[in-house]
Amino acid sequence: MRLYICWSTNGSDHHDCHNAHQALVDAGYSPEVVKARGQEHLPKFLQFTVRREVHALTGSYFVPVLVVDDATVINKPDEIVAWAKANPATQQANS
Numbered sequence: 001m002r003l004y005i006c007w008s009t010n011g012s013d014h015h016d017c018h019n020a021h022q023a024l025v026d027a028g029y030s031p032e033v034v035k036a037r038g039q040e041h042l043p044k045f046l047q048f049t050v051r052r053e054v055h056a057l058t059g060s061y062f063v064p065v066l067v068v069d070d071a072t073v074i075n076k077p078d079e080i081v082a083w084a085k086a087n088p089a090t091q092q093a094n095s
Helices: 016-026 049-058 077-086 089-094
Strands: 002-005 032-035 065-067
Antiparallel strands (some): 002 065
16 A cells, blocks of 8 residues: 655644545554655646656646555545545455
């Protein structure tokens, strides 16, 4: 499992990267965190390699983006939180 974030998972409940990471941790996961840095609104030639990787996965430079072990890509913060709540790690281990 890989979670692409901006610069940090710290922050308040208004920070999408924090919310996505916290939901995964609360669900029992320890995702590989990949820092995309930069800004999603910059032109392609100014984007860092990781943001370009995010764009290749989703068509957008926006993070957070979750890539689960079955290669499913989730690129909306609320959907990442919902996925984590619906798929706790303990449930995955018992399946």
